Amino acid sequence: MVLAEDLAKQQRSISIAEFFEKNKHLLGFDSPTRGIITTIKEAVDNALDACEESEVLPDIFVGIKRVDAEVYRITVEDNGPGIVPENVPLVFGKLLYGSRFHQIRQSRGQQGIGISAAVLYAQLTTGIPTLVVSRTGAKARAHRFELMIKTETNEPEIVSHEEIDWDRTHGTRIEIQFKSTLAAKKRLADYLRLTAIVNPHARITADIDGEVTTFERVSGEVPPCPKPILPHPHGIEFGALKRIAAASTGTVEEFLVGSFSRVGKKTADEMIALAKLKPSRKVNKLDADELKRLLEAMQAVKVPAPPAQQCLSPIGEDLICRGLEKEIQLDFVKARTRPSAVYGGHSFIIEAAIGYGGKVPPEGTAQLFRFANRVPLLYQQGACAITNCVSQVNWKGYGLSQQGLPMGPMLIMVHVASTNVPFTSESKDAVASIPEIEREIVLVLQELGRELKTYLYRRDKTKQQDNRARAICSIIPDIAAKVSEIVELPLVDTSPIEGKIMRKVVAKKRTVDGKVCIDVNNYTAKEVPLVLYNLSRDEAADAVPRPDFVDNMDGEYNKVWRRTLGAGEAWQIVYTGSGDGSVDLRGVEDNVKVVVDLDV
Numbered sequence: 001m002v003l004a005e006d007l008a009k010q011q012r013s014i015s016i017a018e019f020f021e022k023n024k025h026l027l028g029f030d031s032p033t034r035g036i037i038t039t040i041k042e043a044v045d046n047a048l049d050a051c052e053e054s055e056v057l058p059d060i061f062v063g064i065k066r067v068d069a070e071v072y073r074i075t076v077e078d079n080g081p082g083i084v085p086e087n088v089p090l091v092f093g094k095l096l097y098g099s100r101f102h103q104i105r106q107s108r109g110q111q112g113i114g115i116s117a118a119v120l121y122a123q124l125t126t127g128i129p130t131l132v133v134s135r136t137g138a139k140a141r142a143h144r145f146e147l148m149i150k151t152e153t154n155e156p157e158i159v160s161h162e163e164i165d166w167d168r169t170h171g172t173r174i175e176i177q178f179k180s181t182l183a184a185k186k187r188l189a190d191y192l193r194l195t196a197i198v199n200p201h202a203r204i205t206a207d208i209d210g211e212v213t214t215f216e217r218v219s220g221e222v223p224p225c226p227k228p229i230l231p232h233p234h235g236i237e238f239g240a241l242k243r244i245a246a247a248s249t250g251t252v253e254e255f256l257v258g259s260f261s262r263v264g265k266k267t268a269d270e271m272i273a274l275a276k277l278k279p280s281r282k283v284n285k286l287d288a289d290e291l292k293r294l295l296e297a298m299q300a301v302k303v304p305a306p307p308a309q310q311c312l313s314p315i316g317e318d319l320i321c322r323g324l325e326k327e328i329q330l331d332f333v334k335a336r337t338r339p340s341a342v343y344g345g346h347s348f349i350i351e352a353a354i355g356y357g358g359k360v361p362p363e364g365t366a367q368l369f370r371f372a373n374r375v376p377l378l379y380q381q382g383a384c385a386i387t388n389c390v391s392q393v394n395w396k397g398y399g400l401s402q403q404g405l406p407m408g409p410m411l412i413m414v415h416v417a418s419t420n421v422p423f424t425s426e427s428k429d430a431v432a433s434i435p436e437i438e439r440e441i442v443l444v445l446q447e448l449g450r451e452l453k454t455y456l457y458r459r460d461k462t463k464q465q466d467n468r469a470r471a472i473c474s475i476i477p478d479i480a481a482k483v484s485e486i487v488e489l490p491l492v493d494t495s496p497i498e499g500k501i502m503r504k505v506v507a508k509k510r511t512v513d514g515k516v517c518i519d520v521n522n523y524t525a526k527e528v529p530l531v532l533y534n535l536s537r538d539e540a541a542d543a544v545p546r547p548d549f550v551d552n553m554d555g556e557y558n559k560v561w562r563r564t565l566g567a568g569e570a571w572q573i574v575y576t577g578s579g580d581g582s583v584d585l586r587g588v589e590d591n592v593k594v595v596v597d598l599d600v
C-alpha cells in the first residue's frame with residue numbers, strides 16, 4: 001500500500017504554464033491547424049483592443065509564411081500604442097498577465113492568457129523563441145525581444161533584447177513560429193472577413209503565403225472605447241465581497257456607495273437596514289454572518305441596471321448592414337440592436353442581422369455568424385447558446401423552411417456584447433446558456449424574422465405581377481403588328497404601353513450614328529435606379545452595381561445617359577427626374593436589355 005508519506009513526496013504545486021502546456025486544447029490549441037487560427041485571433045484581438053483603447057484607427061497586418069516543411073511563421077503587426085519595454089516580457093512570457101481581467105467593461109481580451117498561450121505553443125512545437133518589436137511613440141526607440149516562457153515557474157525568459165530603429169512611430173509586431181499546416185486556409189479567410197465585418201473601422205491586410213488580401217474599413221470613426229464601471233451589487237458573490245470589504249477602510253455606507261455602480265446613499269441605507277447593520281460600522285470589521293446578510297440585502301434591494309452606454313460598445317445597425325453588404329452581396333439586409341439588458345449583474349446588448357438572397361448559397365441551412373465582443377466565434381457552433389436560440393425560433397412562421405436552422409439563401413449574424421461574455425470554456429468558442437441572454441437573442445431574431453417575412457411577401461407579389469405583365473407585354477408587339485397590317489398604318493412604338501403595364505420603362509435598342517443605343521422613353525420617375533441587366537442571370541448576378549454611372553450623364557436630369565458597357569456587366573444608377581434617355585451600349589453583347597424600375 002502507498003502511504004500518505006510516499007504520496008506527499010510526489011505532491012507539488014503545478015504552474016499555470018505547465019498546466020496549459022498539458023491542456024492546450026482548453027485554450028484553443030487542440031491541433032496544429034487550429035493553432036494558426038487561434039494565434040492570429042489572439043494577436044488580432046489584442047491589436048484591435050489596443051487601438052480602441054488609444055483611439056487609433058486600426059491598421060493591422062497579418063502574415064503567414066511557410067519557413068520550413070512543417071513550420072509556419074505568423075506575423076501580426078499593429079499601429080496601436082505599443083507596450084512599454086518593461087512589460088513586454090510579461091505580456092508575452094507569462095500566462096494570466098493582462099490589463100483587462102480586473103476591469104468591468106466590454107473588451108475582446110478578458111483573461112490575460114491569449115497571446116502567451118501562443119508563445120507557449122510555439123516553444124512546445126518548434127522550440128523557437130517569439131520575436132516581439134514594440135514602440136510607444138516618436139520619442140522612444142523600438143525594443144526588440146526574443147522571448148520564451150519558463151514553464152515550471154510561468155515566468156518570462158528573455159533570450160535577447162535590444163533597442164532598434166523601426167519606421168513605425170507606435171505599434172507592436174509579433175512573430176511566432178510553430179509546426180502547423182495551412183489546411184484551414186478557408187476558415188482563416190472566413191475569420192478575417194468576419195472580423196472586418198464587425199470591426200468596420202479597421203483595415204486588415206493579410207498575406208497568406210503570398211496571397212495578399214486587404215479588408216478596407218467602411219467607417220473612419222474609432223468606436224468609443226468602453227469605460228470601466230464598478231461592480232453591480234446584483235453581480236457580486238460572497239468571496240469577492242469578502243475580499244473587497246477586507247481591503248476597504250470606510251463605513252458600510254461609504255463602502256456600498258463608493259464600491260458599487262448605481263448605489264447612492266438612499267439605496268445603501270436601504271441595504272444596510274435590510275441587513276440589520278449600523279451604517280457607521282467599519283466594513284472591514286464585519287464578520288462572516290454580517291457579510292452574508294449584507295450580500296443578501298444587496299441582492300434583494302432594487303438597483304437600476306449598470307450603465308451600459310458607458311461600458312459597452314455595440315456596433316450599431318447601420319454599420320452592421322454596411323459591413324455585411326461590403327463583404328457579401330445581399331438582396332435584403334436588416335440589423336437590430338436591442339436595448340441593454342442584465343444577467344447576474346453584468347450588462348449585455350444583443351445585436352443581430354439577417355441577410356437574404358444575393359450571393360448567399362441558396363442550398364442548405366442558413367449561414368450563422370456568431371460574435372462575442374466583436375470577435376467571430378469559429379468553433380463549437382453546436383454547443384453555443386446562439387445556435388440554440390436560432391433553432392428555437394419558428395422560422396416557418398416567417399415563410400421559411402427549417403431544419404433546426406432556417407433553410408435557404410440566408411445568413412444570420414448575432415453579436416453578444418457584454419462586460420463579461422459567459423463562454424463555455426477558456427478557448428472562448430461558444431456562449432454559455434444564460435436565460436436572460438437567450439431571451440434577448442430570440443426576441444431580436446423574431447423582430448428580424450418579421451421584417452424578412454414582409455420582404456419575401458413583397459418580393460413574391462412583385463414577381464407574380466411581373467410574370468403576368470410580361471406575359472401580356474409579350475403579345476402586344478404582335479397585336480400592334482397585326483393591327484397596323486389590318487388598318488394599313490405605320491407600326492406604332494408600343495414600348496410606352498408595355499412600360500405602363502409593367503410599371504417599368506421598357507427600353508428599345510436601336511442604332512444611332514453606328515452606335516448601339518438603348519432609348520429609355522416616356523416615363524415619369526421619382527428616384528429610380530436604372531438597371532442594366534445582362535440577360536444571362538448568372539452574369540448579371542456577378543456584376544457589381546456601379547454608381548459612377550451618374551458621372552457619365554450628359555447634361556442635366558433627363559438628357560442622354562452614355563456609358564460603354566463591357567459584356568456581362570450590369571450597372572445601377574440613381575436618377576432623379578423624368579423624360580427620355582438613351583444608353584450607349586458599344587461593345588455590349590446583343591443580349592442586354594435596360595429596365596428602369598418605377599416602383600421602388
Ligand SMILES: Nc1ncnc2c1ncn2[C@@H]1O[C@H](COP(=O)(O)OP(=O)(O)OP(=O)(O)O)[C@@H](O)[C@H]1O
Nearest residue numbers: 046050091098099100109110111112113114115172
Ligand atoms: N498588440 C498589443 N498592443 C498593446 N498591448 C497589448 C498588445 N497585445 C497584448 N497587450 C497587452 O497584454 C495583455 C495580455 O494580452 P493577452 O492576449 O495575454 O490577454 P488578454 O487579451 O488581456 O485576454 P485573453 O486571454 O482573454 O485574450 C493585454 O491585456 C494588453 O494589456
